[in-house]
Amino acid sequence: MRERDWTNAAPEACDLIEAQGVTVRCLAPGGATLISGDLDAAVAVLAPGAPMIGLLEQIPDGPFALRIARDRALLCTQEPLDVSPGWHEIFALSPADDLYVPFEIAGEEAEALRNSCMSAQAGSLSAMTLFGGKECLVTRARTAIRVWIPRSETAELWTRLRVLSGV
Structure with a gap:
């Protein structure tokens, strides 16, 4: 049962993943x-x-x-x-102030990172889609991509985004 021991900590507001061409930032939920x-x-x-x-x-x-x-x-x-x-x-x-944690994905490689996590394209009336295998809400925020991730899934998706970013 050790595979159920998730040792990675969930990200906190202002935590940052910086890689070549992409930045992922954990935002305060509001x-x-x-x-x-x-x-x-x-x-x-x-x-x-x-x-x-x-x-x-x-x-x-x-x-x-x-x-x-x-x-x-x-x-x-x-x-x-x-x-x-x-x-x-x-x-x-x-x-629902603590239900979702927003991540912001920005940079010239943001779309490539998004595409590696989801296959849905714009046009759905619902912002809900699978992102990294989890049900998330995905929008745009100026030139960035904003993803609202269920709080219980943040540690896993943060780790996945680090790996996909090459960090």
Whole structure:
């Protein structure tokens, strides 16, 4: 059972992988609220004007929602929202500030690294896809690629990205 002993530590905010042509940075998660049900109504109440983001779409500087499924999204904000969890007539809310850890992949080899981790291409309304064999949310952030990785998978994917980067 030693193969289940994962000895690599999960990355912390500001941890960095630097390799020729690519940089991977672990970012601080900020605020996140999981929404289920009527996504448009929930976003209108919690972050009016925040766009719904799909696979490899550009995220704005302000609040935005990452579509996970037809009736689920992750609302991302600068700081955690002060909301009551549970059912709110037509949508449900769950605090998710520690559910995902964002990684940012930048540099001239960022696309090559992304392509080695996922086969999906832009165009899906959902930002959810397999990245390194794990269900992650993948977008663009200016000239970089942003990947929201489930917290429980960060150590494994960080190690995989180090290996693929040649570090």
